[in-house]
Amino acid sequence: MPEAAPDFDLAVIGSGGGAFAAAIRATNLGKRVVMIERSTVGGTCVNTGCVPSKALLAAAEARHVALDATGRFPGISTTAAAVDMGALIDGKRSLVDGMRSDKYVDLAAEYGWDLRQGTAVFAGTPEEPALKVKGPNGTRDSLTAAHYLVATGSAPWAPPVPGMDEVDYLTSTTAMELDEVPESLIVFGGGYVALEQAHLFARLGSKVTLLARSRLASQEEPEASRALMGVFADEGIRVVRRAAVTSIRTNPSGAEMTVTATVAGGQEEFRAAKLLVATGRRAVTQGLDLDAVGVKTGDTGQILVEKTLVSSNPRIWAAGDVTGHREFVYVASAHGTLMVENAFNNAGHQVDYRHLPxxxxxxxxxxxxxxxxxxxxxxxIRCECRVLPLEYVPRALVNRDTRGFIKIVADSSTGRIVGITAVGKDAGELAAAGVYILEAGMTVSQVANLWSPYLTMAEGIKIAAQSFTTDVSKLSCCAS
Known part of the structure; x- marks a missing residue:
């Protein structure tokens, strides 16, 4: 007997950036797509990640500028009152609701794929996988597809510290739903989420202590760690490095928490009204029954994939945080599109992170x-590097904020630039420019001699390139 045709060409579990990118591309190819979401449509980025956190960071920066402007800019006098956290969170929710509607729910309807609410679990066999879907009202359904994409993302993870399960700690998700600014806050972690959350609440008015196991942003250049240490010190954030948390407890009064950590070989106690744990995230794969269909997972639950994003089952793919790869929404989106090309067009594309910003x-x-x-x-690579302090970047001077630097890493034998790091205002825009520089294989000499608009932060990349051969302290402010 011939095998029954599958119900869909592509079944997607999840509805975040990777899921939507895959569904859009597959629909454009004329494929029949079903998307299954057990919670809120839109995934981490729009609901609990990038969008809400950056919206709150922007608000916190506005308050900080108001408080700081008098000292930075002569003749300017500003003040800032205490934060109405409830109103701030309501504004964040309104923004999130609008983006979720415009960029996810309405978009799915426009493309016309089947969007179902429910919890999906794999069934069948490795050779003939299927999905069982339990709906919100207890309804049960089953479906088959030619290919399956798991794009279930990741969730905050807390290490197994004694007392952790007994205290009401915050995560990057729950911290953005507080109805008041904590008087004091301990942030446990040293990665990008911990750094952003520490800075956010310090600028909203909390007294913040950051406990990090190693240096800040340990995956990046050591100059970045030192620069951020200085920034945090300027803004009253206490940073304790090489702190190994050994226990956590709520004080008898219930008004504070006590975190005990090993610091410099001795035990030290830290107290605050709230504890925010930002020690990483873990892939959301529990309950999918991946073993039943022959999909292998790693030590932290991530789906193990080839560079083509196919799992150990040739009909099941993964995209985004659930793969354990870099946790950026633009990575997830790139994964979704690449997966569809490989599954339906046999493109054989591989993920390339060499120039990932x-x-x-x-x-x-x-x-x-x-x-x-x-x-x-x-x-x-035999490297030649230059670190340009922002005091040599005219835009930073007029901004009255020269905290930071631009670093270029180049191959000394060819002059080709292989890395750029920056700490400064609009550093993300510098990284975007850096992507194009690295992708084009440009050399230090080429960048040093290209046009660059005066009084932009991007001009700093050119000045950093000039510093390989020139004493930039002796340049005129607009010398090319």
Whole structure:
């Protein structure tokens, strides 16, 4: 007997950036698509990640500028009252609701794929996988597809510290739903989420202590860590490095929490009204019954995929955070499109992270593209590097904020730029420009001699390139 035709060409579990990118591309190819979402449509980015966190960071920066302007700009006098956290959160929710409607729910209706509310679980066999879907009202359905995409994302993870399960700690998700600004806050972590949340609440009025196991932003250049340490010190954030948290408890009064950590070989206690745990995220794969269809997972639950994003089952693919790859929505979106091309057009495309930009939205921000100095050396590249303090960038001078730097890592034998890191205002825009520089294989000499508009932060990349051969302290303010 011939095999029954599948119900759909592509079944997508999840509704975030990767899921939508895949569904859009597959629909444009004329494929029949079904998308299954167990919670709120839109995934992490629009609901609990990028959009709400950056909206709150922008608000916090506006308040900080009002408080700081008098000192930075002579003749300017400003003040800022205490934050109405409830109103701030309501504004964030309104923004999120609008973007979810415009960019996800309405878009799905416009493209016309089947969007179902429910919890999907794999069934069948590795050779003939299927999905069982339990609807919100207890309804049950089953479906088959030629290909399946798991795009279920990731969720905040807390380490197994004694007492962690007994305290009401915050995560990056729940912290953005508070109805008042905590008087004091301990942030546990040193990655980009911890840095952004620490900066956010400090600028909203909390007294913040950051406990990090190593240096800040440990995956980036050490200069970035030192620059952010200075920024945080300026803004009253206490940073305790090499802090290994050993226990957590709520004080008898219930008004504070106590975090005990090993610091410099001794035990130290830290107290605050709230604790925010930002020690990483883990893939959301529990309950999918991936074993039943022969899909292998890693130590933290992530789906193990080839560079083509296919799993150990040739009909099941994964995209975004659930793969354990870099946790950026633009990575997830690229995954979704690439997966469809590979599944339906046999394109054989592979994920290439060589020129992946990454941004931490502190203020000033940290951004980078390409290799760090250490990574280039480990790759066998003999490097030549320059670090340009922002005091040599005219835009930073007129902004009255020269905290930060621009670093260029180049191959000394060819002059080709292999990495750019920046801490400064609009550093993310510098990283975007860096993507094009690295993709084009440009050299230090080429960048040093190209046009660059005066009084932009991007001009700093050109000045940093000029510093390889020129004493930039002896340049005129607009010398090319």
């Amino acid at each position: 990454r941004v931490t939205f502190t203020s000033p921000a940290l951004a980078a593209v390409g290799m760090t100095d250490e990574e280039a050396t480990q790759a066998g």
